[in-house]
Amino acid sequence: MDITKNKNKIRASKGDRVFKGICFFFVIAGVIVLLFPIYWLLTSSVKDQAAATKNPPDFIPVMPNEYVIDIEGGSESDFTEDAAKIIWYVAARYPNSNMGKLVVRQREDGRVVRKASVSLRVLNQYRYSIFPGEVSETMLQKKGTLADCVSVLEDADAFETGLNGSYKVYDSSDTTQDMFSVVSGMTILKNSVVGVSYDKSFSSLFNNYHTAWTYFLQENDVTFGRFLWNSGVISVAAILIQWVVSALAAYAISKMLPRLLGAIVQTFFIAVLMIPGIVYTLPLYLMVSETGLLSNPLAVILPGIPNAIAIVLFKSFFDTIPKDMIEAAEIDGAPPLRIFLRIAMPLSLSVFGVIAILVFTSTWNDYMWPMMVLKDVEDQTFPIVVSAMTNYTSGGKVDYTIALAMSVIASLPTLIIFLVFQKQMQKGLALGGLKG
Amino acid sequence: MLVVKEKKRRWLSGRNRHNLLTGLLFVAPAVIAFLIFRYFTSVQAFYYSFFRYDYVDPPGIFIGFENYINLFKSEVFWNSLLNTLILFALGVVFGFWVPIVQALMINELGKAQGVFRYLYLIPAGIPGIASMVVWKYIWNVDAGLANAFTVALGLGKFDWLYSETLVKFCLRFPAILGGGTNVLIYLVAIGGVGEDMYEAAKIDGASRFRQMLNITLPNIMNIIGVQFLLSLTGSLLAFDDVFVMTQGGPGTASTTVVMAIYQKAFNDLNYGQAMATSVIVLLITLGFVILKMKLQKRED
Numbered sequence: 001m002d003i004t005k006n007k008n009k010i011r012a013s014k015g016d017r018v019f020k021g022i023c024f025f026f027v028i029a030g031v032i033v034l035l036f037p038i039y040w041l042l043t044s045s046v047k048d049q050a051a052a053t054k055n056p057p058d059f060i061p062v063m064p065n066e067y068v069i070d071i072e073g074g075s076e077s078d079f080t081e082d083a084a085k086i087i088w089y090v091a092a093r094y095p096n097s098n099m100g101k102l103v104v105r106q107r108e109d110g111r112v113v114r115k116a117s118v119s120l121r122v123l124n125q126y127r128y129s130i131f132p133g134e135v136s137e138t139m140l141q142k143k144g145t146l147a148d149c150v151s152v153l154e155d156a157d158a159f160e161t162g163l164n165g166s167y168k169v170y171d172s173s174d175t176t177q178d179m180f181s182v183v184s185g186m187t188i189l190k191n192s193v194v195g196v197s198y199d200k201s202f203s204s205l206f207n208n209y210h211t212a213w214t215y216f217l218q219e220n221d222v223t224f225g226r227f228l229w230n231s232g233v234i235s236v237a238a239i240l241i242q243w244v245v246s247a248l249a250a251y252a253i254s255k256m257l258p259r260l261l262g263a264i265v266q267t268f269f270i271a272v273l274m275i276p277g278i279v280y281t282l283p284l285y286l287m288v289s290e291t292g293l294l295s296n297p298l299a300v301i302l303p304g305i306p307n308a309i310a311i312v313l314f315k316s317f318f319d320t321i322p323k324d325m326i327e328a329a330e331i332d333g334a335p336p337l338r339i340f341l342r343i344a345m346p347l348s349l350s351v352f353g354v355i356a357i358l359v360f361t362s363t364w365n366d367y368m369w370p371m372m373v374l375k376d377v378e379d380q381t382f383p384i385v386v387s388a389m390t391n392y393t394s395g396g397k398v399d400y401t402i403a404l405a406m407s408v409i410a411s412l413p414t415l416i417i418f419l420v421f422q423k424q425m426q427k428g429l430a431l432g433g434l435k436g
Numbered sequence: 437m438l439v440v441k442e443k444k445r446r447w448l449s450g451r452n453r454h455n456l457l458t459g460l461l462f463v464a465p466a467v468i469a470f471l472i473f474r475y476f477t478s479v480q481a482f483y484y485s486f487f488r489y490d491y492v493d494p495p496g497i498f499i500g501f502e503n504y505i506n507l508f509k510s511e512v513f514w515n516s517l518l519n520t521l522i523l524f525a526l527g528v529v530f531g532f533w534v535p536i537v538q539a540l541m542i543n544e545l546g547k548a549q550g551v552f553r554y555l556y557l558i559p560a561g562i563p564g565i566a567s568m569v570v571w572k573y574i575w576n577v578d579a580g581l582a583n584a585f586t587v588a589l590g591l592g593k594f595d596w597l598y599s600e601t602l603v604k605f606c607l608r609f610p611a612i613l614g615g616g617t618n619v620l621i622y623l624v625a626i627g628g629v630g631e632d633m634y635e636a637a638k639i640d641g642a643s644r645f646r647q648m649l650n651i652t653l654p655n656i657m658n659i660i661g662v663q664f665l666l667s668l669t670g671s672l673l674a675f676d677d678v679f680v681m682t683q684g685g686p687g688t689a690s691t692t693v694v695m696a697i698y699q700k701a702f703n704d705l706n707y708g709q710a711m712a713t714s715v716i717v718l719l720i721t722l723g724f725v726i727l728k729m730k731l732q733k734r735e736d
Contacts, residue, residue, distance in 0.1 A: 016644040023541040024548075030538055031555045034615040038562060040581065041570045053579035056588065249466035256459030258452075265463055272474045276673055276721050278694050279714045280477035282701055283484065286494070287477065305469040336458040365564045367676045383565040387680040390572050400573045407566035418561030422554065430617075430624040 064100025100204020250314030531611020539622030
C-alpha cells in the first residue's frame with residue numbers, strides 16, 4: 001500500500017508542480033491588476049489639476065514644489081499688496097510647474113521680516129473669480145488666501161539664507177530663473193525683487209485632501225467629515241435596529257410560535273425578496289415627501305427596517321439552540337424576553353456580528369435611496385457628495401482631483417474596519433453570500 | 437404542575453399561550469415594518485399605475501391601462517430593456533467567470549492561500565463610489581488613463597463614456613478585475629468539497645488540474661447557479677454605477693430600466709407611468725422566479 005502511494009505521489013507531482021506554479025503566477029498577476037485602480041486612486045488624488053490632466057499621466061506622482069520669492073525695499077503696507085500681485089500673477093503664469101505652495105517674503109537689512117504663503121490648491125479655487133484690477137483686495141478677503149497667511153516675523157527667519165549683498169537666485173532651475181526675470185519685470189510692484197528659490201514641498205501633497213475636507217465649509221458650514229458622520233449615523237442605527245427587530249422576530253419564529261404560524265410569518269417576510277426594490281421605492285418616496293421627512297435621516301433608516309435576509313440568518317442560527325435549554329429556563333419561570341437576553345443572545349454573538357457586517361456594508365455604500373430623499377447638503381451621505389464632485393470643473397476644465405481626494409478620505413473608515421475585523425468580515429461576507 | 441414532560445404539548449396551555457402572545461409581540465415590529473414599507477407601498481405602486489398621478493392632489497385622474505399602453509409604445513422603455521440586457525450580458529462575459537477562476541486558482545495554492553484571500557478581498561473594503569470615481573476618471577477623454585494607453589499603442593483617442601457604441605463596454609469592463617466578496621463566496625464553497633473525492637482521484641493518478649476540472653468545479657455548480665441568478669436579478673435593478681458614471685447617456689445609450697423609471701418619475705414627473713413600468717419589472721422578476729422553479733422541478 002505504501003509503495004503504490006509513493007509511486008502515485010511521484011507520478012502526479014511534476015505536472016502538479018507546474019500547475020501550481022501557473023496558478024501562483026496568475027494569482028499574483030491577478031492581485032496586481034485587481035489592486036491597480038486603488039493605486040491609481042491614491043496617486044491621482046495627490047496630483048494638482050495640471051498633473052491630473054497631463055497626457056501621458058505620471059505613474060508615480062511628482063512631489064510638488066514650493067517657490068519662494070524675496071522682495072525688499074518697500075514699506076510694511078506695500079508688502080501685502082505686492083505679495084498679492086506676485087502670487088496671483090505667478091500662479092497664473094506657471095500652471096504646469098507642479099506648484100504646491102507660493103511664498104513671498106519681504107526683507108529688510110538682509111533679514112526676512114514679513115512672509116506670506118499660499119497653498120496653490122486654495123488659490124486656484126478663487127483665482128478665476130478674481131478680477132486683475134482687484135487682486136489684492138479680493139485676496140485679502142477670501143478665506144485661506146492672503147488674509148490668513150500674512151505673518152510678521154520678529155526674528156531672523158527659519159529659512160537658510162546664506163546671503164549677503166545682492167543676489168539673484170538660490171537654486172538653478174529654469175523655472176526659477178524665468179520667474180525671477182518675469183517678476184522683476186512687474187512694474188506695478190512697490191518693492192523690488194531680489195531672489196527666487198524653490199524647494200520640494202511635502203506638505204503640499206496633502207493639498208487636495210485639505211481642499212476636499214473644507215470644500216463645503218464656506219457655503220454649508222460643514223467639513224467632509226459631516227458626510228461620513230451622516231453615513232455613520234444611518235449605518236449604526238440600521239445595525240441596532242436589525243439587532244432588535246429582526247433578532248426578536250427570528251427568535252419568536254424559531255422558538256416561540258407554533259410551527260404553522262411560524263412558517264406563515266416566515267413566508268410573509270421572505271416573499272418580499274421577490275419584489276424588486278424599484279416597485280416600492282417610488283411610493284416610498286411619495287410617502288416620505290408627503291410626511292415631510294425629506295432630508296431627515298429617518299427617511300433612510302425607517303424604510304430599511306424590513307430585512308428578510310437578516311431574519312433568515314438569525315432564525316437559522318437560533319434554530320441550532322437546543323430546545324431543552326429554552327425549556328429548562330421556561331420551567332424555572334423565566335419570562336421569554338429574559339430567556340432571549342440571557343440565553344439566546346450570548347450564544348449567538350457571532351451571528352450578531354455577521355448581521356452587523358452585512359448591514360453596515362449595504363447601508364454604507366447605499367446610493368440611490370439616500371440620493372433621492374436627502375436633499376439638503378448637510379444631511380447627505382458621502383456617496384451623494386462624492387459623485388456630485390465628479391462634475392466639478394476648474395477654469396473650464398474638468399477637475400477630478402477633489403472627487404478623488406474625497407474618495408480616498410471616504411475609503412479610510414471602511415478600510416480600517418476591514419483591516420481590524422478581518423476574520424469576522426470574511427466569515428460574515430461568506431455566510432451572507434452563501435445564504436443569500 | 438406536571439413533573440413528567442409530555443411529548444405533545446396541549447395547544448393553548450398556559451405556558452404555550454404565554455409564548456404565543458409574547459412571540460406575536462416579538463414579531464410585531466418586523467411585521468408592521470414589512471407591511472408599511474414593503475407590502476403597502478407595493479400595492480400603492482400597483483394602484484397608482486392606473487392613474488395619471490397628480491403630485492399636488494394625489495392620486496389624480498384614473499386612466500385605466502393608459503399608462504401601460506403608453507409604456508409599451510415607448511421607445512425609451514424598450515430601449516432601456518435592451519440596454520439592461522446588454523449590460524447583463526457584458527457583465528457575464530467580462531466579470532461573472534473571473535471570481536470563479538480566481539477562487540479555483542487561489543485554492544490550489546495550499547498554505548499560501550491566506551495571504552491571497554486577504555489581498556483579493558481588499559476591494560470589498562473600498563466604498564463602491566470610490567471605484568466609480570476612479571473609473572470615471574480613467575475613462576475620461578482628455579485626462580484619462582484609457583486614452584493615454586490607446587494613444588501610446590497608436591490607436592488614437594476614443595470617446596469611451598461619450599460614445600454610444602463604447603459606453604456599455606466601459607461600464608462593464610471593470611468587472612474583469614474580479615476580486616471582492618464573490619471570490620470569498622466561491623472559496624468557501626470550494627472549501628466545502630469533501631476531501632475524500634480528491635483522495636480517490638489522487639489514487640487513480642489524476643493530476644491536480646484534472647481534479648480541479650472534474651471534482652472541484654462540478655461540486656460548486658450549485659453555488660455558481662445561485663450566483664448567476666443573483667447576478668441576473670441584480671442586473672435588472674442596475675442603477676448606481678450607470679447614474680454616477682453616465683447619467684444614462686450619451687442620449688439613452690446606457691439608460692437601464694430602473695434609470696428610465698427614475699427619469700420618468702423625476703424628470704417627466706409622470707409617476708403613474710413610472711410605477712406602471714416598475715410593475716412590469718415585477719412581472720419580469722416573477723417570470724424568472726417561475727422559470728427557476730420549473731427548472732428545479734425538471735432537475736428533480
